[in-house]
Amino acid sequence: MSPARHVHVSPGAAHLTPEVLRLLDVWLPEQRWYPVPTEGVAHEPWLTVTFPGVADVVVALLRLHGPGLATGDESLVIQVPLVLTPTAEPTADTADTEAAGLIGTVATASGTVTVHDGGAHPAAWHAYLATALPDAGGPEVCDKLAGARRISGEQSNTSVMLPAMNHGTGRGGMLKILRTVALGPHPDVVIPAALTKAAWAGVPRFLGAVELPAPDAVADPREPRDVPPRTEDPSWGKTGGPLAHLAVLSELVADATDGFELACAYAERDEDFGERAAELGAAVAHLHAVLRQALGPGPALEPAGFMGVLRRRAAEAFADVPDLAPQRAGVSALFDAVSTRLAAVAERTGGMVPLQPIHGDLHLGQALHAPGGWKILDFEGEPQRPVAERVAPDLPLRDVAGMLRSLDYAAAVGRATDPHWVSHAQVSFLEGYRQASGETHGGPVHAVAGAATSGSELDVATAELLLRALVVDKALYEVVYEFRHRPAWMHIPLTAVERVLSS
Numbered sequence: 088m089s090p091a092r093h094v095h096v097s098p099g100a101a102h103l104t105p106e107v108l109r110l111l112d113v114w115l116p117e118q119r120w121y122p123v124p125t126e127g128v129a130h131e132p133w134l135t136v137t138f139p140g141v142a143d144v145v146v147a148l149l150r151l152h153g154p155g156l157a158t159g160d161e162s163l164v165i166q167v168p169l170v171l172t173p174t175a176e177p178t179a180d181t182a183d184t185e186a187a188g189l190i191g192t193v194a195t196a197s198g199t200v201t202v203h204d205g206g207a208h209p210a211a212w213h214a215y216l217a218t219a220l221p222d223a224g225g226p227e228v229c230d231k232l233a234g235a236r237r238i239s240g241e242q243s244n245t246s247v248m249l250p251a252m253n254h255g256t257g258r259g260g261m262l263k264i265l266r267t268v269a270l271g272p273h274p275d276v277v278i279p280a281a282l283t284k285a286a287w288a289g290v291p292r293f294l295g296a297v298e299l300p301a302p303d304a305v306a307d308p309r310e311p312r313d314v315p316p317r318t319e320d321p322s323w324g325k326t327g328g329p330l331a332h333l334a335v336l337s338e339l340v341a342d343a344t345d346g347f348e349l350a351c352a353y354a355e356r357d358e359d360f361g362e363r364a365a366e367l368g369a370a371v372a373h374l375h376a377v378l379r380q381a382l383g384p385g386p387a388l389e390p391a392g393f394m395g396v397l398r399r400r401a402a403e404a405f406a407d408v409p410d411l412a413p414q415r416a417g418v419s420a421l422f423d424a425v426s427t428r429l430a431a432v433a434e435r436t437g438g439m440v441p442l443q444p445i446h447g448d449l450h451l452g453q454a455l456h457a458p459g460g461w462k463i464l465d466f467e468g469e470p471q472r473p474v475a476e477r478v479a480p481d482l483p484l485r486d487v488a489g490m491l492r493s494l495d496y497a498a499a500v501g502r503a504t505d506p507h508w509v510s511h512a513q514v515s516f517l518e519g520y521r522q523a524s525g526e527t528h529g530g531p532v533h534a535v536a537g538a539a540t541s542g543s544e545l546d547v548a549t550a551e552l553l554l555r556a557l558v559v560d561k562a563l564y565e566v567v568y569e570f571r572h573r574p575a576w577m578h579i580p581l582t583a584v585e586r587v588l589s590s
């Protein structure tokens with residue numbers, strides 16, 4: 088085994104000239120993964136990461152400041168890997184380079200430099216891969232890159248498929264460069280690592296990660312530091328854990344179909360999605376059980392705090408999207424009803440509703456349907472939520488609500504004409520969840536609400552009302568997401584909010 092690779096960390100904009108930074112100011116807001124829709128955001132260089140022996144790859148970690156952004160919000164650090172190559176002269180010729188991610192050329196004091204997006208460039212993939220896989224040597228990594236390609240689409244991060252990568256238990260890898268850098272261990276590393284360690288087959292096997300050094304290692308900004316990657320068994324809140332994770336490497340799931348595309352295709356044909364949905368429900372129930380076991384249960388739900396977060400999220404959605412205004416009173420009434428019931432349960436029982444690690448942003452696009460069954464992906468939580476909220480233990484019922492919403496999206500996008508397509512898929516999902524979690528009584532919704540709050544003192548009627556509140560919470564989040572990214576789809580969650588409130 089060759090020695091672990093290190094990353095170098097320097098403060099500020101080391102290795103980056105003002106000209107390159109100005110180029111980024113224009114390019115960044117055009118990227119799909121850029122996390123804020125507002126204009127006039129400043130990109131302040133925070134740290135710069137380089138890889139030993141790799142001259143042309145520089146990773147800029149930029150803190151965002153500006154209208155609508157809280158100062159010092161650690162969730163708003165973005166990762167911008169760049170490949171910088173000296174060139175003879177500036178050129179406007181971009182013929183090659185859509186694929187390799189040409190950003191531009193700039194004249195600097197030391198000559199002309201061509202700047203590529205490292206997310207799309209093999210030199211940067213090579214550097215990440217060699218760091219994430221401590222036992223990979225240099226030339227060997229080149230072989231692993233054969234046939235590599237960045238996947239396109241509506242992604243919050245940048246993922247690179249590595250079909251030729253051999254990793255002992257199989258072939259093929261997926262390198263995910265995390266575009267929004269969160270302080271502390273990243274859930275998209277911690278959770279797949281824990282599930283892989285627990286030998287759960289419902290997640291692509293975790294293979295490694297690239298991390299920034301522990302906080303004390305970068306506290307002194309005068310010197311660049313070499314820090315070995317630590318990729319084994321990262322755990323929640325471990326003291327001395329990494330400052331942040333930058334990338335995660337997992338096994339490539341072969342012959343897989345994206346769950347959303349699959350469901351939309353069924354909806355288009357009005358074909359019964361019940362069996363697939365039930366299998367998915369079972370996979371989600373297993374996920375919750377394994378997470379509970381592998382990472383341990385969380386604290387009990389604190390009703391006032393929990394409802395306070397739902398109300399704040401709703402208020403933010405109402406402030407962002409004027410079309411939501413007619414739903415304000417209905418949302419408020421629903422949340423009031425849930426609050427009253429939760430308070431009554433707390434008074435009656437001492438208030439035991441246990442929280443636990445969950446997926447946090449579960450939808451069909453986070454599930455791959457593969458020959459061996461469903462695989463669940465992408466544990467970073469809702470990208471638009473603050474990091475502290477995303478990693479906090481939560482109710483499994485939130486993931487159930489996410490999948491119910493997603494089946495509704497599939498029916499809308501696939502234009503199912505059978506009015507029962509979506510309700511059948513949803514009930515089948517709930518039924519699959521119920522059976523896999525061993526719940527034996529009640530109708531599907533009640534029973535699932537009960538199963539997904541299992542071990543708690545909640546009565547099923549309260550659990551069912553809570554599920555409705557979480558469905559509304561998710562749909563409000565989606566309205567904001569669509570408003571920002573895909574206005575043509577905003578009617579899908581907007582209609583759902585109206586429907587749930589009037590039911």
Ligand SMILES: Nc1ncnc2c1ncn2[C@@H]1O[C@H](COP(=O)(O)OP(=O)(O)O)[C@@H](O)[C@H]1O
Pocket residue numbers: 238241242243244245246261263291337338339340341343345452453455464465467
């Ligand atoms: N291990 C994997 N094997 C095969 N495909 C994957 C794997 N991980 C992700 N994908 C594909 O890449 C897409 C994006 O991955 P995801 O982790 O959801 O990234 P993002 O956070 O950018 O949305 C997924 O929807 C899936 O189609």
Ligand SMILES: O=P(O)(O)O[C@H]1O[C@H](CO)[C@@H](O[C@H]2O[C@H](CO)[C@@H](O)[C@H](O)[C@H]2O)[C@H](O)[C@H]1O
Pocket residue numbers: 241242243244347448450451452465468469470471489492493494496497565568
């Ligand atoms: O996958 P991401 O972590 O980037 O999640 C974000 O983008 C999703 C869309 O790509 C978005 O999901 C919403 O649209 C889906 C259909 O494209 C639908 O299946 C989901 O139910 C719906 O929430 C997700 O909300 C957002 O966080």
